Amino acid sequence: MCGIVGYTGQLQAAPVLLNGLKHLEYRGYDSAGIAVLNDGAIEMTKTSGKVDALIEKVQEIGGMPGISGIGHTRWATHGVPNEVNAHPHLSQDGRFAIVHNGIIENFAVLRKELEDKGVVFRSETDTEVIVQLLGIYYEGDIKKALLRTVSRLEGSYALGVLSSDEPGTLYAARVASPLIIGIGAGENFFASDITALISHTKNVIDMDDGEIAEITPDRITVFDHAGREIKKEERYVSWDVASAEKNGYDHFMLKEIMEQPASLKAAIEPRIRAGAIVFDELDLDMKKYDRVMITACGSAYHAAVVGKYLIQKLCRIPVDAEVASELRYEDAVIDERTLAIVISQSGETADTIAAMKKCKDAGASVLAIVNVVGSTIAKLADSVIYTWAGPEIAVATTKGYTTQVAVLSMFAVWAAHETGRMDEALFKKMTADIRLIPKLAQRALDLNARVKKLAEKYHDQPSLFFIGRNLDYAVCLEGSLKLKEISYIHSEAYAAGELKHGTIALIEPGRLVVALCCYEELFDKTVSNIQQVKARGADVLAVAPEGNRRIFAEANASLPVPRTDPNLVPVIEIIPLQLFAYYVAKRNGCDIDKPKNLAKSVTVE
Numbered sequence: 001m002c003g004i005v006g007y008t009g010q011l012q013a014a015p016v017l018l019n020g021l022k023h024l025e026y027r028g029y030d031s032a033g034i035a036v037l038n039d040g041a042i043e044m045t046k047t048s049g050k051v052d053a054l055i056e057k058v059q060e061i062g063g064m065p066g067i068s069g070i071g072h073t074r075w076a077t078h079g080v081p082n083e084v085n086a087h088p089h090l091s092q093d094g095r096f097a098i099v100h101n102g103i104i105e106n107f108a109v110l111r112k113e114l115e116d117k118g119v120v121f122r123s124e125t126d127t128e129v130i131v132q133l134l135g136i137y138y139e140g141d142i143k144k145a146l147l148r149t150v151s152r153l154e155g156s157y158a159l160g161v162l163s164s165d166e167p168g169t170l171y172a173a174r175v176a177s178p179l180i181i182g183i184g185a186g187e188n189f190f191a192s193d194i195t196a197l198i199s200h201t202k203n204v205i206d207m208d209d210g211e212i213a214e215i216t217p218d219r220i221t222v223f224d225h226a227g228r229e230i231k232k233e234e235r236y237v238s239w240d241v242a243s244a245e246k247n248g249y250d251h252f253m254l255k256e257i258m259e260q261p262a263s264l265k266a267a268i269e270p271r272i273r274a275g276a277i278v279f280d281e282l283d284l285d286m287k288k289y290d291r292v293m294i295t296a297c298g299s300a301y302h303a304a305v306v307g308k309y310l311i312q313k314l315c316r317i318p319v320d321a322e323v324a325s326e327l328r329y330e331d332a333v334i335d336e337r338t339l340a341i342v343i344s345q346s347g348e349t350a351d352t353i354a355a356m357k358k359c360k361d362a363g364a365s366v367l368a369i370v371n372v373v374g375s376t377i378a379k380l381a382d383s384v385i386y387t388w389a390g391p392e393i394a395v396a397t398t399k400g401y402t403t404q405v406a407v408l409s410m411f412a413v414w415a416a417h418e419t420g421r422m423d424e425a426l427f428k429k430m431t432a433d434i435r436l437i438p439k440l441a442q443r444a445l446d447l448n449a450r451v452k453k454l455a456e457k458y459h460d461q462p463s464l465f466f467i468g469r470n471l472d473y474a475v476c477l478e479g480s481l482k483l484k485e486i487s488y489i490h491s492e493a494y495a496a497g498e499l500k501h502g503t504i505a506l507i508e509p510g511r512l513v514v515a516l517c518c519y520e521e522l523f524d525k526t527v528s529n530i531q532q533v534k535a536r537g538a539d540v541l542a543v544a545p546e547g548n549r550r551i552f553a554e555a556n557a558s559l560p561v562p563r564t565d566p567n568l569v570p571v572i573e574i575i576p577l578q579l580f581a582y583y584v585a586k587r588n589g590c591d592i593d594k595p596k597n598l599a600k601s602v603t604v605e
C-alpha cells in the first residue's frame, strides 16, 4: 500500500514528485508529503487527505525550491492518517528524511531500544524507527549506515532516503515491497511503480530483495546486502503515457471498463496461432499433476473461482480455489503433483505471495497469472502468464479481472487439449470462440446507456443480492464486490440454489435481486430461484443471453448480453455489472477511483 517516489536531476523536484504521487495515489490516499533539499537543508510539506490537498499546500507556501527530493502517499497502518504520521519522517538531527512503503514488524522493539538511547519520536508510525536508526548509525558514510539499518529490520519495505549531507544523492532499498529505479538523462528517479515515472522515462531497473541503490543525477549504483556492487539489467517498459492518464473520461474506472476490448485482445490474440491456443511461455507437463490449487485475493480470487469451474469441467482433474489469506494458514494437501495457480493483477499482494510460497515449499509447481511485469509474484513463480492488461489505476479492478478470466479460460482449454481430454475439433471450436471475446466485450459495452438508466432506477437500494449458479455464481461474486466497494451499498453474492436455506428471509418487496442466467446448462434451475424471490416481492434484474425470451418475460428488468459458448460467459457477463456499479456509485456521489478505506496494492497482511 502507500506509494513512494524520488527525484534527483536538474528540474525542480517538487512538481515532479507531486505529479508522481498523483499517479501513485491508487496505492493509498489518506495523507501525503514531500521533502526537498533546498540550500543544504531538508524542507518538508505534509498533509492529511489526498495528494490534491498537498499540491494546494505547496502552492500556498509559494512552492518548494530544490532539485532533489522524495515523496509519499499513504494508506495508514500504524497511527491515524494525520499530518504528523504522514511521511516523510525526519531523523532527530534533521539530517535524513525517509519515505517507506511496507510494514516493520519489529518496530516496537526497535522503538524501545531507540527511546532508551534518548531518541524522541514524533509520530506513531513504524517508519520512524528506520530513520532514527539511520541517524544513530550514521558516522559519515550513508551507505554503511543504511546497510546496518536495514539489517535490523524485520518485515517489508521499499525505502527512499534524502540526506542534507549528500545533496543530489538519494538512497533506496527494498525487501518484499515493489521498487523500481527510473533511468533518465542527467536525472534519475525511484518509485513504487512505473506509472509515477512514465512521463519521464520508460527505462527502469527492478530492485530485488536485500538490495540498496545509490542514485545521483548521472549514476545509479546497486549493492547487495553486504555492500558489494552488483550489475543490474535495464528493462524497457512498453506501457504508454496515455494508458496512465484519464484521456477525457470522468474516472479511470470508466476508462478501464471501456478499454476491455483492447486489453482482452492483447491478452488473447498473441496466444492464438493457426487456430490453436499456444502458450510459448509455458513449459508444463500437465499430465504430471493430479490436482490444481488456485489461490488469490479479492477479485483475483473471483477469477480463481471461474478457473476452478472451468479447469475441473474441461480437464476432469480436482481443482480447489482458495482465498490466499486462508490458504497460507491452512493444512491444505499440496505436494509435487499439485499445480498451484496464483493470480494477481499487481503481483505484490502480501497474502497471495505468502500462499504461493507455502505451495512452493510443499513441492507444488507454481504458475502465476499476473499483469505487472517484473513484480514479486512474477519473479517467484516457476512460470508466468502475463495478462497484458496495461496499467490499471482505478482501485476497483475491471480490465485486470477480465484479462485474468480470459487467460484462465484459455489455459483451461489448452490444458484439456494437452491432457487428451478435449478432442481436436472442440479445441479448434473453443479457440475460435475465445478469439471472438474482445468483439463480444465491445458489444457488451453497448449496454452502457441501458445500464445507466437501470442505475438511476435502483441507485438507492439499501442492500441487494446477486444470484446465479456455477459460472454465473462465480461472476455474482465479482459483480457484488464491484458494487459494494465503490458505491458502499451492501450486497451479497449467493449461489442461487442456496438462498432458500435461510437468506431468503431477507427478501422483501422492492429488494433488487440481480439474477445471472448466462450459464445455460442450469438456466431452468435459476429460473425457479427467480420465481421464488419474485413470489416474495423482489424486483429481478436478469442478465441473460440475447434472445432468451423466457427470462426477459420473468424479470422486471433485463440486460441481454451477446451470446457465446456457455463456458466463456464470465468475461462478457461481468461487463454490464461493472457499468452498473460505476453508474450507481456515480449517481450516489461516491469517490469512484479512490473508494474509502481501500488501496489498490495490498502489501500488508
Ligand code: F6R
Residues within 6 Å of the ligand: 297, 298, 299, 300, 301, 343, 344, 345, 346, 347, 348, 349, 352, 395, 396, 397, 481, 485, 600, 601, 602
Ligand atoms: C477489487 C480489487 C481487489 C484485488 C485484490 C487482489 O476491485 O481490485 O479485490 O483484486 O486486492 O489484488 P491483486 O490482483 O493485485 O493481487
